Amino acid sequence: MMMRNILTVVFALLLSLETLGQGVPDSISVCPPEDTPEVSDPTMDRGSAARLMSAAEIAVAADTIIANYDSDWTDLSMQGRLQFDGLPMRVNVKIYMKRGESIIMSARAPIFGEVARVEVNPDSIVLVNKHTRTYNSQPFGSLGVDTKAYLSDLQDILLGQVAFPGHGRLTRDIALDSQWIAMPEDNSLIYPNPEMQVSGTEYGFVMDSSCWQLNSFVLMIKPGVVLETGYRYGKEGWTLTLDISLPKKKMHGEVELSYPDYNPSPLEFTSLTGKYRKVDFKELMKF
Numbered sequence: 001m002m003m004r005n006i007l008t009v010v011f012a013l014l015l016s017l018e019t020l021g022q023g024v025p026d027s028i029s030v031c032p033p034e035d036t037p038e039v040s041d042p043t044m045d046r047g048s049a050a051r052l053m054s055a056a057e058i059a060v061a062a063d064t065i066i067a068n069y070d071s072d073w074t075d076l077s078m079q080g081r082l083q084f085d086g087l088p089m090r091v092n093v094k095i096y097m098k099r100g101e102s103i104i105m106s107a108r109a110p111i112f113g114e115v116a117r118v119e120v121n122p123d124s125i126v127l128v129n130k131h132t133r134t135y136n137s138q139p140f141g142s143l144g145v146d147t148k149a150y151l152s153d154l155q156d157i158l159l160g161q162v163a164f165p166g167h168g169r170l171t172r173d174i175a176l177d178s179q180w181i182a183m184p185e186d187n188s189l190i191y192p193n194p195e196m197q198v199s200g201t202e203y204g205f206v207m208d209s210s211c212w213q214l215n216s217f218v219l220m221i222k223p224g225v226v227l228e229t230g231y232r233y234g235k236e237g238w239t240l241t242l243d244i245s246l247p248k249k250k251m252h253g254e255v256e257l258s259y260p261d262y263n264p265s266p267l268e269f270t271s272l273t274g275k276y277r278k279v280d281f282k283e284l285m286k287f
Helices: 001-020 055-067 146-157 172-176
Strands: 075-084 091-098 103-107 114-118 122-131 134-139 179-183 187-191 202-208 211-219 226-231 238-248 247-258
Touching: 055 172, 055 179, 091 146, 103 146
Parallel strands: none
Antiparallel strands: 075 091, 075 247, 091 103, 103 114, 114 122, 122 134, 179 187, 187 202, 202 211, 211 226, 226 238, 238 247
């Protein structure tokens, strides 16, 4: 049962984001409290009522977000530990990314060693059960995503930056064409216009208005399924949280991660020839 729970959690973490079809940023821009940049716009009202932001406010905010982008990395890795509802222990994880080419997430459990992989390439996502030597793969076409932009966008969102499926990271033009809502307690919601939403879903970004850092990414899948990825930044590392709300169940998990190593030891894709059997998802979850 423990092994099945571990596999379920590992696969759920990335499958939840795959449903959208996004990407990721190049690096996490961290602004500890003592280094928080000021957004000096006299039109900004920090009142308690939610309101639409003006074009001037949006332009200032967008420029601050864009200034934090770092597009120089080619590959990176992060180490951490995963905890999720139903797991009796934390699982060690390593995430390796090659810009625009691959995302590999490896999970290791005490005693068992490496138990599962999630491997994303420009064509498909592959889920691997290392214990039973089985796998399941899905082409991106079946997920309803733009395969050309998908992988880089997913990388950006996983790393905590604002990216739009099929449209790349935030630009001034995209910002001014989106709806920005100032909310209480220094939070703001970025809601993309309908043309930028993914068919069958709705998504938005909740930002910390004090430094324009991503607080959470919210994905609503009809009917009644909401996935929220949260970001907490510290001096030594950061935490990626995942909350899944289903019609009759809620789940919570988090991964404590190191900040990216830009000179990493790479992970290679699993060689599936001969040793592994392709099975359906139900069979894949068996221990």
